[in-house]
Amino acid sequence: MRPKLKYKILTMFVITTFLMIFISYKLIERQYLKYGRLVNRYISFECNNDDICGGWADRLKGLFSTYAFSLITNRTFLIKITKNCDLKNILIPNKILWYSSQVPNSVSNKTLNYAWNYNLEIEFRNSTTILKEISNENLIIIKSGFMFSNVLSENRNFQERLNQLGYEPSKFKLAFQLRKWYQDLFRLNKRLQVKYDKLLKQMKPTVNSKLICAQLRMGDEGHVGESDLDMGSKFWNFINQTFLIDDKMNKFSIFITSDREYFKKDAELFFRNKRVFYTGNSSLHVERPSDSNQCENLEKVIFDFHLMQNCDIGVVSHSGFGILAMWNRPDPFKDLYVYTKKNQDELRQNYWNRKNLTFVKYGNLDDIYFL
Numbered sequence: 217m218r219p220k221l222k223y224k225i226l227t228m229f230v231i232t233t234f235l236m237i238f239i240s241y242k243l244i245e246r247q248y249l250k251y252g253r254l255v256n257r258y259i260s261f262e263c264n265n266d267d268i269c270g271g272w273a274d275r276l277k278g279l280f281s282t283y284a285f286s287l288i289t290n291r292t293f294l295i296k297i298t299k300n301c302d303l304k305n306i307l308i309p310n311k312i313l314w315y316s317s318q319v320p321n322s323v324s325n326k327t328l329n330y331a332w333n334y335n336l337e338i339e340f341r342n343s344t345t346i347l348k349e350i351s352n353e354n355l356i357i358i359k360s361g362f363m364f365s366n367v368l369s370e371n372r373n374f375q376e377r378l379n380q381l382g383y384e385p386s387k388f389k390l391a392f393q394l395r396k397w398y399q400d401l402f403r404l405n406k407r408l409q410v411k412y413d414k415l416l417k418q419m420k421p422t423v424n425s426k427l428i429c430a431q432l433r434m435g436d437e438g439h440v441g442e443s444d445l446d447m448g449s450k451f452w453n454f455i456n457q458t459f460l461i462d463d464k465m466n467k468f469s470i471f472i473t474s475d476r477e478y479f480k481k482d483a484e485l486f487f488r489n490k491r492v493f494y495t496g497n498s499s500l501h502v503e504r505p506s507d508s509n510q511c512e513n514l515e516k517v518i519f520d521f522h523l524m525q526n527c528d529i530g531v532v533s534h535s536g537f538g539i540l541a542m543w544n545r546p547d548p549f550k551d552l553y554v555y556t557k558k559n560q561d562e563l564r565q566n567y568w569n570r571k572n573l574t575f576v577k578y579g580n581l582d583d584i585y586f587l
């Protein structure tokens with residue numbers, strides 16, 4: 217053979233070989249995606265640096281609603297919160313392994329930004345399926361800050377599925393499930409658990425000890441929903457006159473959390489002969505982060521929230537943080553008081569009217585208009 221022809225054949229051979237390897241690889245990959253990865257379905261709650269996620273309570277509302285969707289659609293539930301600080305530095309999985317790293321690389325995915333789109337409730341209240349049209353996606357990512365799954369409890373089409381999952385349909389709402397779901401998903405990291413155990417022992421030294429928790433949310437500075445400046449004294453007097461009148465056994469401790477640090481000192485001065493507790497510098501509204509110590513700040517907010525599952529009595533602002541913290545107790549509505557409008561219809565008309573408030577007992581879900 218002439219050298220030139222030999223060279224041509226060799227080149228053809230090499231090219232053909234590579235082509236065949238490439239085609240086989242593509243075929244195998246396709247099979248793998250079809251039969252391998254597609255059995256892996258995930259749904260992820262995400263809040264990343266560029267997202268608007270709201271504060272800790274907003275994030276929990278979206279997160280647990282996504283968890284509710286994961287139960288109904290039988291998808292593996294994941295959490296990826298990296299805004300301010302990676303959540304897994306603070307809370308770690310308890311019964312459910314929610315680390316987002318378990319998803320294979322570059323799977324088919326779709327992001328749904330539900331944000332605060334309350335109109336979705338109209339859809340979910342009556343729909344026959346959820347996420348059906350994207351059921352082929354390996355990964356569904358949801359971003360939201362409201363309780364978008366609550367209405368499924370009123371949707372007749374989901375009664376059977378909820379029963380099948382072991383839920384009484386009318387109780388498939390965050391207020392009734394938060395405690396269980398929070399415990400399924402979360403526990404504190406080791407370091408925080410030590411701090412928690414120690415503080416809890418001080419707050420509840422004996423079996424008869426009772427913990428009163430006060431959460432005072434003033435509101436972001438300049439926001440229309442800022443509360444009255446005399447809120448502090450109203451809280452202290454209400455607590456003093458409602459619960460401490462005959463505390464001869466001195467069984468009450470008081471825990472204070474607030475978006476203003478000075479209320480904590482204020483309470484210490486007012487309740488001079490009581491055990492008053494708070495964690496310093498936990499006052500951040502995490503949606504408005506400072507530049508420094510972002511993990512430390514988020515950690516303190518979450519620590520307060522976690523601690524409040526031990527409150528026997530709750531006196532809280534009309535605020536997601538306070539209300540969700542109280543729902544995270546064995547009996548969500550037990551001895552719960554909300555500083556709010558006496559007439560809740562006024563809030564329906566103007567949700568951010570937070571002036572001239574009073575303490576309303578929150579004994580049933582319908583007592584308070586809470587979004």
Ligand SMILES: *[C@@H]1O[C@H](CO)[C@@H](O)[C@H](O)[C@H]1NC(C)=O
Pocket residue numbers: 290
């Ligand atoms: C949910 O998925 C698991 C496997 O991930 C399967 O064993 C189970 O049967 C599924 N349940 C329903 C109701 O589809």
Ligand SMILES: *[C@@H]1O[C@H](CO)[C@@H](O)[C@H](O)[C@H]1NC(C)=O
Pocket residue numbers: 319320321322323324325355
């Ligand atoms: C989501 O899909 C895009 C392409 O559409 C891909 O680039 C990205 O890696 C996927 N994300 C994940 C987490 O798999």
Ligand SMILES: *[C@@H]1O[C@H](CO)[C@@H](O)[C@H](O)[C@H]1NC(C)=O
Pocket residue numbers: 342
């Ligand atoms: C809800 O769905 C039912 C049956 O699919 C329909 O008859 C009804 O009009 C719907 N209601 C609303 C408010 O969309």
Ligand SMILES: *[C@@H]1O[C@H](CO)[C@@H](O)[C@H](O)[C@H]1NC(C)=O
Pocket residue numbers: 456457461486487
């Ligand atoms: C708390 O209430 C008691 C009795 O109602 C009252 O005597 C006391 O002055 C109150 N404490 C403060 C600090 O106002």
Ligand SMILES: *[C@@H]1O[C@H](CO)[C@@H](O)[C@H](O)[C@H]1NC(C)=O
Pocket residue numbers: 495496497
């Ligand atoms: C709270 O922050 C202030 C100012 O950054 C600091 O001086 C103080 O030591 C902090 N207190 C606690 C309990 O972390």
Ligand SMILES: *[C@@H]1O[C@H](CO)[C@@H](O)[C@H](O)[C@H]1NC(C)=O
Pocket residue numbers: 571572
């Ligand atoms: C609060 O109440 C006072 C007196 O009862 C009234 O003058 C004032 O307009 C009220 N403010 C708001 C914001 O409702």
